Every structure is written in C-alpha cells, then in structure tokens.
Amino acid sequence: MRFRVRWNRTRIALTLGAFWLAVLFGLLLWRTPHQLPSQRFTESPPIQLTQGWQYRWGNSPVKENGVPVWTQEDGSNSAWQPFQVPGKIEVPKGKNIAWLRVKLPPGQWQYPSLDRRGIPYLEAYLDSQLIEKFAVVNGSNQLKLLNPYWFLIPLDANFVGKTLYFKLHVTNQEHIRVGTYRSVSLGSQRTLMQNLVQQNISKFVLGCFFTLIGLVAIGLSWQQKEWKSYFLFGILATVIGVFSILGNELTFLFFPLPRSLIIYTYFASFYLVPVVICLFFEQIFGRGYKGIVRRLWQVNLVCAMIAFTLLVIQLEYVKPINTFLQFSLLATIIIILIVALKFSVRGNVEAKLFTAGFIIFCLLGIHDLLVGIKDLYNQQELYPWGMLVFILCLGLILERRFMEARVRLQAYSQELESKNATLERMDKLKDEFLANTSHELRTPLNGMIGIAESMIDGATGSLTEEQRTNLSMVVSSGNYQTVGGITWGSDLGGVNIGGGFPIYIYFTAI
Numbered sequence: 358m359r360f361r362v363r364w365n366r367t368r369i370a371l372t373l374g375a376f377w378l379a380v381l382f383g384l385l386l387w388r389t390p391h392q393l394p395s396q397r398f399t400e401s402p403p404i405q406l407t408q409g410w411q412y413r414w415g416n417s418p419v420k421e422n423g424v425p426v427w428t429q430e431d432g433s434n435s436a437w438q439p440f441q442v443p444g445k446i447e448v449p450k451g452k453n454i455a456w457l458r459v460k461l462p463p464g465q466w467q468y469p470s471l472d473r474r475g476i477p478y479l480e481a482y483l484d485s486q487l488i489e490k491f492a493v494v495n496g497s498n499q500l501k502l503l504n505p506y507w508f509l510i511p512l513d514a515n516f517v518g519k520t521l522y523f524k525l526h527v528t529n530q531e532h533i534r535v536g537t538y539r540s541v542s543l544g545s546q547r548t549l550m551q552n553l554v555q556q557n558i559s560k561f562v563l564g565c566f567f568t569l570i571g572l573v574a575i576g577l578s579w580q581q582k583e584w585k586s587y588f589l590f591g592i593l594a595t596v597i598g599v600f601s602i603l604g605n606e607l608t609f610l611f612f613p614l615p616r617s618l619i620i621y622t623y624f625a626s627f628y629l630v631p632v633v634i635c636l637f638f639e640q641i642f643g644r645g646y647k648g649i650v651r652r653l654w655q656v657n658l659v660c661a662m663i664a665f666t667l668l669v670i671q672l673e674y675v676k677p678i679n680t681f682l683q684f685s686l687l688a689t690i691i692i693i694l695i696v697a698l699k700f701s702v703r704g705n706v707e708a709k710l711f712t713a714g715f716i717i718f719c720l721l722g723i724h725d726l727l728v729g730i731k732d733l734y735n736q737q738e739l740y741p742w743g744m745l746v747f748i749l750c751l752g753l754i755l756e757r758r759f760m761e762a763r764v765r766l767q768a769y770s771q772e773l774e775s776k777n778a779t780l781e782r783m784d785k786l787k788d789e790f791l792a793n794t795s796h797e798l799r800t801p802l803n804g805m806i807g808i809a810e811s812m813i814d815g816a817t818g819s820l821t822e823e824q825r826t827n828l829s830m831v832v833s834s835g836n837y838q839t840v841g842g843i844t845w846g847s848d849l850g851g852v853n854i855g856g857g858f859p860i861y862i863y864f865t866a867i
Contacts, residue, residue: 401464403472403544403552407536409460411437412446416454417524427456428485428522443475443536448527455533457523459541461516466545471510471521472552474539474606478523481510488512494526508606509549557607563741564601567748571595583758586640590751593633597744600626624668628661628682631689638693641754642708645696653689660685690719707754714750718743806835 413436417427437458440446448455457476473481473489481489489510495501527533535541542549574591578584602608603623609616635654644651664678694715700708721743809831812820820828 400466400545400548403542403548404462404464405536406459406462406541406543407442409439410442410535411439411458412533413437413456413458414449414452414454415456417456423487424485425482425522425524428482428520440535442541443534445532445534445537447532448530453526453528455525455527457525457535458520460520461512461518461543463517464543468546469512469514469516469543470546470549471512472508472539472542472544472549473510474508475534475536475541476523476525477533478525480524482522482524483512483516484519484522492526494528507610508553509546511546512543553606553610557605560601560738560741561605561607563745564598564605567594567598567601567744569598570748570752571598582762586637586755586758589633589637589640590755593630593637593751594748596626596629596633597748599623600630601741601744621665621669625661625665628657628664631657631686632661634693635689637751638697638711641711642696642700642705649692650696653692657685657689690715694719707757710750710754710757714747718747802835806832809835 413427417425419425442459446455457478479490479492479494480487481491493501525533542552571591571594574587574594576591578587578591599622603619603626608614608619612619632654635650635657639645639650639654642650660678660682664682667678694712697708697712697715701712718740721739725738725740809828811817813825813828813832
C-alpha cells in the first residue's frame, strides 16, 4: 500500500511538470508571430547597430506641435558627440537628461522591428515622429512606466536612411550603458522574437523546474520524520526558482502582472537566498563553530528586511544597502564553504555533496558576475545551471538521509522479528514445561492421597485418633497442592512471555 502511495505521488509530480512545460511551450507558440504570411523574398539577417552612435546632454526644446527641435537638426551639429557601442558613457554631475541618435542601415525585412532592450530610454523618435513612449518622469524625478513591457519597436517599411532618436533619464546613474546588456538589433519581428526565446528559454524552464520541485517538497514535508529538512529544501528551491523566473525577460512577455510586483518579488527572493541556504545548512550540519552559521542567517535576514523596506519606499539608501548585501553575501559564501570543507575533511559524505554543488554554483555565478563587470552581458548566463547542480546535490543529501533512515527501520524491523521468533520459541518451551510439571506433580500426589485414604479406611488395621488426624492432614494437603498446581499451571500458561506483565509464582510447603 505504501508503494502505491509513493508511486501516485511521483506520477502526480511528473504530470504537473509535463503540464507546466506544455503550458510554457503553448505560450511560446501563441505569442510568437507564426500567423504572419509566408515571406516571398529572402530576408536579411538581423543587424546589430554598433556604428554611427552619437549622444548629447540636456533636454531638447519642443516646438508648438510637440516635436523636439533636436530631432530636426542637421547631422553635422557639433553638439552631438560620437561613442562606441557596445559601451558606456560617464554621466557628469547635475545631468538628468541625455539624447542618443543613430542612422538606420539598409535591410530587407517584411516586418522590420528594433530590439530596444539595450537602451534605457524614455521616448523613441524616427526622425521627428514619436514611435514609442516607454516612461515619463514624475514630479519627484522618478520614472513611471506607461506601457506593458515589450522589447520590440515596429518600424515603417521606409525606415532606410532615417535617424533614430532616444531620450534618456539619467538621474542617480553613473553611466549610460548601450548595447552591453543586450545588443541593439534591427531585423524582422519573427527573427528577433526567436532570438529572445533562445536567449531566455533555458533559464525560464529551469526556474519553473526549481519552483515545481520546491512546492512538491513543501507539500510532502509534513509526511517526513525530518520535516524541517524537506521544508527548508522546498523553500530554498522555490526561492531560487522564483528568482530565476522573475529575472527572465519572458516573464514580462507572457505574464500580465504589475511590473512593480514582479520587481519587488524578484528582489525579495534574491535577498532570501543566502538566508535559506544558511538555514538549510544549519539543519543538516549544525550551527557551526560558536553558532556562526546561525549568526549568518540572522544577519542576512535583518539586512534583507531593511533592504526590501528601502526598496519599497524608494529611499536614496537603497544603493548603499544593496552594496552592503553584496559584501554580506560574499562573506556568507566564504564562511559556508569553510565550514562545509571542515566537515568534508572529516569524511562527512553529505558535506562533500554540499561543498561540490555549492562550489559549482559559486564558480558559475562568479563567471556571470565577471562577465557583467566587463560589460559582456550578451553571453549566455551560466548560473542557472549552477543552481541546477546545487539543487540536485541538496536533493541527493535528503535522499541519502531518507535511505539511511529506511535502512535503519528495516534493520530494526528484522531485529524485532528475530526477537518475536525467539519469544515464540520460549512460549512453546514454557507450555511444554508446564504440561510436564503438572503431570509430574499430580502422579505422586494422587498416589500419596490414595494410600492415606486407604489407611484411614482401615486397610492396615485400626488407627489411633492422632494417626487419623495426621493422615487426614496428608489427604487435605495433597488435595490442596493438586488443585493449587493446576491453578498455577493454568494461570502461568495463559501469560504471554512477551506481553510485558510480571509473573509471580508462590510455593506452599507441604
């Protein structure tokens, strides 16, 4: 029966996973513009806009019709300074607005579009025509998003030779990064959409996989003896999964959720990752030297609560607290690795698994961090695969503990069966002993009683009164011992040796 229940749970988990993947790929196929008519000409491949970029500080005057004056200037204006893309521009102090422009190259596409993910802009113009307004600046000099997140800007078929202008908000920024996170590409809508899916699908699917594992582990934790370990494993997998999903560009496309909710949940999951890792480590391996692991998750939890509060109320201290969290995360990683290595050197197999998965996760995360520092964001992110290895190692630790508990339970069950068999043999020996003892007691007692009664009846001649009294005492004592022996044997025979009840045997002298 227990095997059937486990099989049903596994089948439910596999069904949910298959259903989730089916929904995911259904969304991808539905949102991808496959309804477009077949192309009757050969399209050009996407072009990365890396040449001819210029920038200018300040805000453009606006004509009465709302058209910025700078979008109608001659391209030879010396106020526009060239810069290289991909690259970054240092923002001078006191500058809040910047403009970028680039001349579009020729290309042959049926549905031309611009991948704008590499440009943090407010408004986009094609020559003097406004083609996209992404956000506005409110009275407190903060950005307010206007439209749902969509990374493609549709262009007219006669875009060739025209100039793209971008208005940027650069308050509280040290640099303007263009084309570093994602390349600014010009191409067909279908091709750009396919590129987006190829860049993000693995991370998105892994995030869904982590979340599914976490939810299943949380749901099954209450049935486990070590429920805290399974529960914390489920929380950790869920937090990592949510972080991977919400940090993915496909999330903004396929889930119509408020952008603020996505951002807050993303940062909350990021803040909780080191906290839950320390909690899980403490549950498996203990508090560490002088409770250092417990102190780690407590410090990280306090910092996470402060950082999230500052993020919600949007104070200027968000950046310093995030910097402190990064150093705190680095210190947490180093300390956890040192403690795990200490357990590994002692021969702890579970510590070796944890250390191996954690090192792989950290190395791939450091790789992505160095890529970001060098402004090489267009490379494929590797940390989700490190997360996968780490989660699998943690799952192996829990499975190993479950197997050890099952082996101990089987050994205890076999020992109990062996003891029960021994008790059964002892019970049989007891019954045989009582039967033999009862027979051996009755035979001589009955003979003695018979002889005494014959002598009382005068079989050996007349007896004195004292002799009759003595013989009567022999008869009565013999009858008492016979009946007592039968009762004692019956009572003792009904007692189970393994029942845990004490047995008291009283002997009366004849």
